[in-house]
Amino acid sequence: MLTPTITPLAHDPDTTHRLNACAYQQSALTTIANTQYAAFYTASPDPATRFVTLARRNLSGSEWHLLTFTDYAQRTDDGHNTVSLGICAGDGTIHLAFDHHCDTLHYRISRPGLASDTRAASWTPSAFGAVQSHLPGCDPRTPLEEITYPRFVPAGDNLFFEYRIGRAGAGSEALYLYTPAPTSNPDPNPNPGTTTTTTAETIRKTGEFHPYTPAPAHTPSSRPSLIQNKAIYLQGQNNNPYPNGLTYHVPSNSLHLTWTNRLFLPYPGANSPDSTAHKAQAGPNGPENNEGLYYVSAVLGNLGDDGVGVEWRGCRGDVLAFGSFYPHTLSRNGGLAREGHGVQDEGEESLNSQDPKLRVRDLPPGSGIMNQEAQFVDAEGGVHVLNRENTRGQGVEWVYYFWSGSRDEEWESSVLEGVGPGELGPRGKVVVYRRSVWFVLPVSQTGEVVVARWARERGLEVVWRGMGFDGEPLVDEPALEAGGILSVLMLRRDAVGRQVVVVAFDLERLV
Numbered sequence: 354m355l356t357p358t359i360t361p362l363a364h365d366p367d368t369t370h371r372l373n374a375c376a377y378q379q380s381a382l383t384t385i386a387n388t389q390y391a392a393f394y395t396a397s398p399d400p401a402t403r404f405v406t407l408a409r410r411n412l413s414g415s416e417w418h419l420l421t422f423t424d425y426a427q428r429t430d431d432g433h434n435t436v437s438l439g440i441c442a443g444d445g446t447i448h449l450a451f452d453h454h455c456d457t458l459h460y461r462i463s464r465p466g467l468a469s470d471t472r473a474a475s476w477t478p479s480a481f482g483a484v485q486s487h488l489p490g491c492d493p494r495t496p497l498e499e500i501t502y503p504r505f506v507p508a509g510d511n512l513f514f515e516y517r518i519g520r521a522g523a524g525s526e527a528l529y530l531y532t533p534a535p536t537s538n539p540d541p542n543p544n545p546g547t548t549t550t551t552t553a554e555t556i557r558k559t560g561e562f563h564p565y566t567p568a569p570a571h572t573p574s575s576r577p578s579l580i581q582n583k584a585i586y587l588q589g590q591n592n593n594p595y596p597n598g599l600t601y602h603v604p605s606n607s608l609h610l611t612w613t614n615r616l617f618l619p620y621p622g623a624n625s626p627d628s629t630a631h632k633a634q635a636g637p638n639g640p641e642n643n644e645g646l647y648y649v650s651a652v653l654g655n656l657g658d659d660g661v662g663v664e665w666r667g668c669r670g671d672v673l674a675f676g677s678f679y680p681h682t683l684s685r686n687g688g689l690a691r692e693g694h695g696v697q698d699e700g701e702e703s704l705n706s707q708d709p710k711l712r713v714r715d716l717p718p719g720s721g722i723m724n725q726e727a728q729f730v731d732a733e734g735g736v737h738v739l740n741r742e743n744t745r746g747q748g749v750e751w752v753y754y755f756w757s758g759s760r761d762e763e764w765e766s767s768v769l770e771g772v773g774p775g776e777l778g779p780r781g782k783v784v785v786y787r788r789s790v791w792f793v794l795p796v797s798q799t800g801e802v803v804v805a806r807w808a809r810e811r812g813l814e815v816v817w818r819g820m821g822f823d824g825e826p827l828v829d830e831p832a833l834e835a836g837g838i839l840s841v842l843m844l845r846r847d848a849v850g851r852q853v854v855v856v857a858f859d860l861e862r863l864v
Contacts, residue, residue: 355804355817358857360415365844365851366396366403370432370634373853374824374844376780377725378435379504379598382842382855384832385440385468387412391842392438392449393853395421403427405436405451409476412832420476425459425484427452431634439505441512444533445469447481448512450503454632455520458486458497465533488514488529499524502725506608507831508601508653513608515599518585520631522617522638524593525703526610527584530661587649588703591617594647595724597738602730608651611728611738614706616642616718640777643722646713646754648736649673649704667710670760674704713754713764716742721749723780729830731785734758739783739792741774749776751794753783753807770812772796772803779825782841786833786860793826793841802826802843804858816863819856821846837861 365373373381373393382391389412394403405425408417427434433454440447447463463481486496499518506513512531517524587594587610594612601608620630620637630637647668654662665674704711716722721743729737738754751769756762774781775797782793790807804817824844832838839858844851 355858355860355862357817357819358415359845360417360855360857361845362391362393362408362417362853362855363395363406363419364849365853366394367400367850368403368430370430371824371844372403372427372430372432372435374827374842375432375435376727376782376825376827377502377504378437378827379506380438380829381436381827382829382840383438383440383507384412384829384835384840385442385507388468388471389829389832389840389855390438390440390447390468391417391853391855392436393842394427394436395419397423397426399426401428405449407438407447407449409471411471412836412838418473418476420478422461422478422481424478425452429454431632433501433634437503437505439512439514440468440507441510441531441533442468442507443510443512446533448505448514448531449481450500450505450514450516453500453503453516455499455501458488458500458503460485460488462489489531502596504596504599506599506601508608509603509606513599513601515596517593519589519593522593522615522642523589523591525585525589525706526587526594526596528586529584585703587612587706589614589706592644592707593617594706595643597726597728597740600728600730602734604732605734606653607734608653609648609728609730609736610650611646611648611713611736612706613643613716613722613724613740614645614647615640615724616644618642640723642718643724644718644720645707645716646722646738646740647706647711648713648756649711665704667708668713668756668764670758671710673710713756714766716744720744721776723774723777726780727782729784731788732834735785737783737785737790739781743776749774751781751792753790753792755790767807767809769794769805769807772805772813772815773798779823782826782828784828784830784833784839786837786839789860791839791860793828793839795822795825804839806863817858822856823851833860 391408395406404421406421408419410417431454434452436451445466445468450460452459461481461484467480487493501517503516514529518527592614597611599610650666652664663676667673723741727739736756741749742752743749751774754766756764772794778797779795784791792805794803802819802822805813805815807813822843822845827842829840832840837860839860841856845854
């Protein structure tokens with residue numbers, strides 16, 4: 354059995370719907386250069402207001418240093434409106450996106466080099482720019498709109514930004530690439546008191562931030578909000594895809610995405626621009642309409658003057674389409690409809706989220722699938738997915754999917770016996786360390802959290818059980834890959850409410 358180190362960060366705000374420790378935050382806990390960062394909401398003197406807070410520590414230490422932004426008041430009591438954190442290794446910028454459920458973008462970025470500047474004097478709100486509704490390098494007159502579930506994905510020296518545009522049952526996935534300026538040489542120890550603004554004018558004058566570049570696909574749509582967005586790469590058609598995560602695999606320079614689709618069923622007010630039913634915590638078109646398990650990968654070329662080439666592959670590794678990330682432009686000539694490799698009807702360039710070439714498993718609505726559960730890509734390129742199903746007729750069970758990445762092998766699936774998720778219970782996590790598969794599983798029936806190792810021959814081996822925890826576990830994948838420390842951000846109940854905590858396990862003791 355493992356004994357974790359548990360470190361409290363702050364009290365969780367007293368809201369009806371949980372705003373911290375939600376599975377679709379990517380990421381809320383991450384490490385770069387032995388410094389660990391966490392992003393979450395903290396309470397304010399006004400019970401109806403929350404503030405975005407960043408915390409950091411030396412990964413081997415226990416003392417967290419908090420930075421709270423009081424210039425933005427978060428007031429929507431909705432579990433969709435979480436905080437996501439990204440760090441660009443190429444220039445040391447820290448990126449935040451927060452408070453979205455079909456809303457205009459709320460985004461801010463730090464000065465270059467902050468992620469490597471561990472001086473206490475550097476950890477202040479003045480190291481960040483103001484909240485803005487556009488991405489660096491994009492036209493500030495055209496805010497990004499209808500955003501939900503933003504996520505940041507580090508990719509070498511670069512950083513991807515991904516989100517859903519649209520609503521549950523009627524949305525698509527959009528993707529941007531952030532690259533540090535080619536001449537950037539951030540100073541991790543600037544003169545005291547020096548701050549960097551992040552306005553579009555500053556970017557144009559200094560070249561400090563290279564623009565975000567939209568994904569190489571765009572499908573025309575009858576909805577104005579989708580027409581204005583030129584970064585859609587995964588198109589929902591009378592449905593919306595729900596990613597289990599988006600993962601960058603370093604050895605193969607590739608992106609990996611698994612998802613389930615939620616079908617759209619008409620509801621009163623669905624076609625009215627004044628309707629806000631879709632912005633409720635539990636709006637129309639719920640998990641009962643989820644269907645299927647899908648997968649796509651994108652093998653990326655090298656970043657150059659001509660952009661980044663993209664080779665899209667389906668759920669069995671077959672090449673489907675080609676495209677490119679071009680600065681300020683989109684690949685519309687071969688796009689994703691190159692002759693012989695088209696994945697859409699003529700005239701459409703985005704991947705169709707229900708394309709049979711992307712479907713791993715046909716699971717009809719009502720199969721018990723939860724959206725946005727978990728995925729992980731191991732060092733060898735194997736794809737691991739955690740979900741839940743009731744397809745055996747024994748109630749909802751955790752189901753683990755695995756594909757080696759080889760075209761000669763099929764996807765495998767196994768039921769995780771002995772630990773049940775509950776139909777709508779908290780989501781779990783799957784990770785891999787030194788070829789061992791690990792799960793962090795909230796157990797709805799008992800109110801505990803289980804950490805377990807899995808092998809095909811022996812099933813689940815529980816190594817820790819914890820009572821009094823809440824929320825959905827968020828894992829620091831860089832810390833795990835670097836040194837075998839399984840750091841998990843969760844909530845823990847105490848006498849006065851809930852605390853945001855980091856629970857850390859040393860997996861080297863068991864491998």
